[in-house]
Amino acid sequence: MTRILGVATCSRLDVADRFVPLFERLAPEIDLRAPRDIDRPEDVRFMLTFVPGDDAFTPYPNLEAAFSIGAGQDAIDTCPSRPEGLPVYRLEDPDQALQMAAFCVFHVQWHQREMFDIRAAQARGEWLRKAAGLSPRSKRIGVMGFGHMGRAVAKALVALGYPVQGYARRMPDPPEPGVTHFTDGQMDDFVARSDILVNVLPLTPQTRGLIDAGFLARLPQGAALIHVGRGGQVDEPALIAALDSGHLSGASVDVFETEPLPADHPFWAHERVFMTPHSACIPVPEAVVRSVRARMRSDPSKETFA
Numbered sequence: 001m002t003r004i005l006g007v008a009t010c011s012r013l014d015v016a017d018r019f020v021p022l023f024e025r026l027a028p029e030i031d032l033r034a035p036r037d038i039d040r041p042e043d044v045r046f047m048l049t050f051v052p053g054d055d056a057f058t059p060y061p062n063l064e065a066a067f068s069i070g071a072g073q074d075a076i077d078t079c080p081s082r083p084e085g086l087p088v089y090r091l092e093d094p095d096q097a098l099q100m101a102a103f104c105v106f107h108v109q110w111h112q113r114e115m116f117d118i119r120a121a122q123a124r125g126e127w128l129r130k131a132a133g134l135s136p137r138s139k140r141i142g143v144m145g146f147g148h149m150g151r152a153v154a155k156a157l158v159a160l161g162y163p164v165q166g167y168a169r170r171m172p173d174p175p176e177p178g179v180t181h182f183t184d185g186q187m188d189d190f191v192a193r194s195d196i197l198v199n200v201l202p203l204t205p206q207t208r209g210l211i212d213a214g215f216l217a218r219l220p221q222g223a224a225l226i227h228v229g230r231g232g233q234v235d236e237p238a239l240i241a242a243l244d245s246g247h248l249s250g251a252s253v254d255v256f257e258t259e260p261l262p263a264d265h266p267f268w269a270h271e272r273v274f275m276t277p278h279s280a281c282i283p284v285p286e287a288v289v290r291s292v293r294a295r296m297r298s299d300p301s302k303e304t305f306a
Contacts, residue, residue: 003031004296006046007038007060011053015069019048022285027293035059048292049076057081065089067295069288071096071149071281074203074230091283091291097152099281104153104198104226105160107252107274111196111224112139116250116272136161142194145201145229146172146181149281153198154179165190191218196226203230213238216248225251228280232257236267243272254280 008016016034023032038044044060050069057063058081066076066088073090076082110116113134121128139162143154146168157164158178165180166172167190175181182190191197197219201207211227212235219225225248227234236257242248252274253267259278267273 003029004045005038005043006030006032006048007035007044008032008048009035009052009056010050010069011056012051015048015050018285019069019288022289026286026289030293030296046292048288051075052079052082054079055081057083057086065295067091067288067292070283071100072202072230089291089295091288092148093283093287093291095287096281096283097149100149100200100228101152101156103254103280104200104228105156107226108139108141108157108162108196108198110252110274111226111250112136114249116274120271137163139163139195140165140193142167142190142197143179144190144194144197144199146176147200147202150200151176153200165193188218191215192220194223195220196224198226199229199233201229201233203232208232209235211235211239213241216242219248221247222249223247224249225253227251228254231255231259236265240266240270243270248272250274252276254278 008019020032020034023030032048041059042062045062045064047057047060047063047066048069049056049066052075056079063083063086066082066086068076068088068090070091073088076088114130118128141157141162141164143150143157143164143166146154146166150166150168151172154164154166154176158176164178165182166176167182167187169184171181171183199211201210207229210233211225216225216238225239234253239248239251243251250272254276255278261267261275267275
């Protein structure tokens, strides 16, 4: 049997070191190699990557697909050397979606229960016991982006009793029970009804810079932002200004315009920002192998991975 040849390359981490042994063990019909081990670039049929270098695609003239090792694919889509029309497949791993849902539930509860204030009171040695606002029904949660991740987040919040609304360009198929859905043209209404906004949108030309000063001003007074989408979607100085003015009560930020975050960035020391280092969810490596293998097996009669 002819093995399918692929190349593992990334500008930020050694995906070959991580994944070549796994493919050898779990998917022996796939021959994944590091670029240095490719002796006939014209035989390479797919690329496994996350953030490819600008010229990553150039050596391989016969690629049929690119696979992301994570839920995001924007760096692959915008790579200058990616051939026009080359299919790009992102990871849709149920475990990763559960990680994201759990992360967002934690941060929703953090903001709903005003934990910034409780932590500050602890530092002062003050017993701050709040007797109101503890019910999940006290805060309306908006989930912006309703793909694989957004649906998992919304489902988890509905199960806890939160009033949840979702925003996507089109009505999800099927709609999620218990969720009020907003679609294209209804963004302003959606934002105005989100006491805690969870952003899980992908990065596209339409979403880059979306969460700017005007967007933040349309959130209800005292709202909170949980940003787990992609860096480049939030105007970070505008977010700081909204927090400093008191219009927003707090923000949880997992993704940033520049990563790692520069040492002089104001998020580091801001008392109303809960920062995490792009770690809301991390794919299990074995799930990446299963995902690629399943895609390749979806129609074995075809040469492509459609």
